[in-house]
Amino acid sequence: MMVPVRCFTCGTVVGEHWEEFKARTREAEEPEDPEKVLDELGVERHCCRRMLVSHKDLVDIVAPYQ
Amino acid sequence: MELRVIEKADTMLSIEVAGEDHTFMNVLKGALLETEGVTAATYDVNPEQSGGQTEPILTIKTEENVDALDALEDGAERVIAKSQNFREAFEAAA
Amino acid sequence: MTEEYEVEFVDLGEREATFLVRPITPAFANGIRRAMIADVPTFSIDTVRFIENSSVMFDEQLGLRLGLVPLSTPPGEFEEGEEVTLSLDVEGPETAYSGDLVASDPMVEPADDNIPIIDLKDGQRLELEADAVLDSGREHAKHQGGVAVSYRHLQTVEVVGERGEFAADDPHVLRGVIEEQEADAAADADAQNGDLVPTDAFDNDLTNRYPEKELDVHDIEDAFVFNVETDGSFDVETLVLEAVGSLETRADELKEAVQL
Numbered sequence: 001m002m003v004p005v006r007c008f009t010c011g012t013v014v015g016e017h018w019e020e021f022k023a024r025t026r027e028a029e030e031p032e033d034p035e036k037v038l039d040e041l042g043v044e045r046h047c048c049r050r051m052l053v054s055h056k057d058l059v060d061i062v063a064p065y066q
Numbered sequence: 067m068e069l070r071v072i073e074k075a076d077t078m079l080s081i082e083v084a085g086e087d088h089t090f091m092n093v094l095k096g097a098l099l100e101t102e103g104v105t106a107a108t109y110d111v112n113p114e115q116s117g118g119q120t121e122p123i124l125t126i127k128t129e130e131n132v133d134a135l136d137a138l139e140d141g142a143e144r145v146i147a148k149s150q151n152f153r154e155a156f157e158a159a160a
Numbered sequence: 161m162t163e164e165y166e167v168e169f170v171d172l173g174e175r176e177a178t179f180l181v182r183p184i185t186p187a188f189a190n191g192i193r194r195a196m197i198a199d200v201p202t203f204s205i206d207t208v209r210f211i212e213n214s215s216v217m218f219d220e221q222l223g224l225r226l227g228l229v230p231l232s233t234p235p236g237e238f239e240e241g242e243e244v245t246l247s248l249d250v251e252g253p254e255t256a257y258s259g260d261l262v263a264s265d266p267m268v269e270p271a272d273d274n275i276p277i278i279d280l281k282d283g284q285r286l287e288l289e290a291d292a293v294l295d296s297g298r299e300h301a302k303h304q305g306g307v308a309v310s311y312r313h314l315q316t317v318e319v320v321g322e323r324g325e326f327a328a329d330d331p332h333v334l335r336g337v338i339e340e341q342e343a344d345a346a347a348d349a350d351a352q353n354g355d356l357v358p359t360d361a362f363d364n365d366l367t368n369r370y371p372e373k374e375l376d377v378h379d380i381e382d383a384f385v386f387n388v389e390t391d392g393s394f395d396v397e398t399l400v401l402e403a404v405g406s407l408e409t410r411a412d413e414l415k416e417a418v419q420l
Contacts, residue, residue, distance in 0.1 A: 001217065005228035005275055006391075011307045013230060013391060015258075015275035045308070059279040062216050067413040083414070089194040090410045096187025135418060142415040148188055149408035152165050152181070153401060159167035159179070160397050 001058045009047035017041045021052050072123060079134035080125045087111065091122045097148065098141035103132035107141070170337055170356050175389060177396040180314055180337065180356060182383035189311050189384045195403035196306035198297040201240050202393040203231040203268050206295075211287040215252075215278045222278060222286070227302045229258045230271040230391040231292055235398050237267060238294050244268040249287045252280030261290070268292060271392030305393045306403075311386040312336050313379035314356075317366060319345045321374040332366040334359050334377060337385045345370050 003018040021041060025034045038049050073080035083091065091109045098107035106127040112120050128137045163183055170178040181189070205226045210219045231246075238244075245264045250256040259273025280286060297304035315334065319342045323329075340346065340355040347362075347369050362369040366377070388396050 001221075002225070002276055002278055005225050011301060011304060011391065012389065013228075013272055013275065016272040017274075018276060019274065057279070059216055059281070063281045067410065067417050069414075069417045086410070089191055089199060090407060092187050093191035093407060094411070094414070096185050096191075100185075139415055139418045142411045142418065145411035146408055146415070149404050149411065151163070152167075152184075152188075152192070152404050153408075155165035155167040155181070156179075156397075156400060156404070159169055160172065 001062070003055050003057070004051055007045075007048040007051050010045060012043075012045070012048050014043060014048050014051045017043060018052060018055070022057075074134070077128045077130060077132065077134055078126070079138065080123060081138070082121050082123050083109075084121045086122055091124065093145055093148075094124070094141055097144040098126060098137065101137060101140050101144055103129050104137050104141070105129055168356060170358055170385070172396070174395045175392060177388050178337065178358070178385060179388075180383060180385050182314070182380075184382060184384055186382075186384075189386075191407055192400070192403050193309055193311055193386070195406050196309045196388065196399055197304055199406045200305045200399055200402040201294050201296045202233045202303050202305040202391070203238075203244060203292045203294050204300070204302040205229065205231070205246065205290045206293040207291040209289045211289065212285050213288070214284045215280055215286055216284075217278055222288075225277055226261075226288075226290055227300075229261070229275055229277075230393050231263075231268050232271050233294065233305070233393040234267050235394060235402055240294050240296065243291045243293050246290045246292060247288065248277075248290070250280060250285070252284040253282045255279045256286050263292075305390055305399050306388060307391045308389045309387070311384045313381075314339055314383035314385050315377055316341050316380055317370065318342065318376040318378070319370060319373045320376045323372050323374050327374075329367070332375065333364050334366050335364055338377075339380060339383075342370065345373055347371055 003015050005015040006012060007014050021037055024032045024037050034053055043049055068084035070082040072082055095107050095109050098104050104126060109122050109124045111122040114120055126134045126137055128134050165184060166182055168180045208223045208226060213219055246261045248256060248261050250260050256277040257273060258270040258275035258277060261270050263269045278286060295303045315336055316339045336359055338357050338359060340351050340357055341353055343351040343353045366375055388400060390396055390399050
């Protein structure tokens, strides 16, 4: 639904980087390579990287069914 | 820190240290093994799920002319000294 | 009486650091690591009173998210168990961020401002009051100040000869920090014996640093490289010093208890 605040495995705060990650890799006119964006954001470990790479915002999808 | 003596002889001591876990007990045990006059030091803790005794029990054996309780005090002092030395070295480097 | 320690930083940032300590026993190194994870208290939201929540998530779900937000924790200012109240009031259409939390005490505020709490749609509103409590990682993982705290032996590489002419040229992957002892054989011209070299400087592959050599890697006894990261509640320096301090306090208590 909403991006997890922290990495499930190591506890690093990943929610902080979500909006920038999303903007640059999914919403931009010319999406950047997620690998490069994650490196630049300082999300180094693969446990933290999967938190962002595999996430999907669902609030817009469930909102009509309140 | 609550201590409860379980067994005490001149050169041997078995004592329960309430509220501690591996974090402190292993450091203490390591320091005791480096302390002069101590021949053996160990501790035992059981996981909470095991029921029964879960607080760590420290056992010390010392050489003939050393009182085990004094050795424990020396061990604690050694941990204090280590901590202080570490802090000084860390602050100097940072 | 006890050994003097030598600390050398390989990398020092506010939230992340790598440093070498020697000579340190494995027992003491592990004590410090464990204390960093479980015994240095940080503030975290523990109780939430919802005044209005018309968002798409339940109160409990938001409570969990709020609890995970790191809050700055000045060392020595608060006692364990002390509480600080924060409030949040956001009306949609807008996203409520951790930065929207308003603390009653300016010393305790969200360490990161851009964590989305909940996306609010038109007409939805979130208003709440939250009590943050100072507690340790032993109680709940949200109170852990140290994140991914680890240590490993300092390693050194010995050149034992030339690599055989027909030997397979497989990469020789190594991670951590090495102490340079074979500067003559290193591909880096500036290499000096005694240098601390993080392995990512040569892409974690020893064949890049010592080409065409047969190598022997071993650990250096009683020399440990710590890798410390904090969640933002305080900087690395505070975390390490508080952890060592907590060990010292306990040793002090023990000494007093024995003397009685």
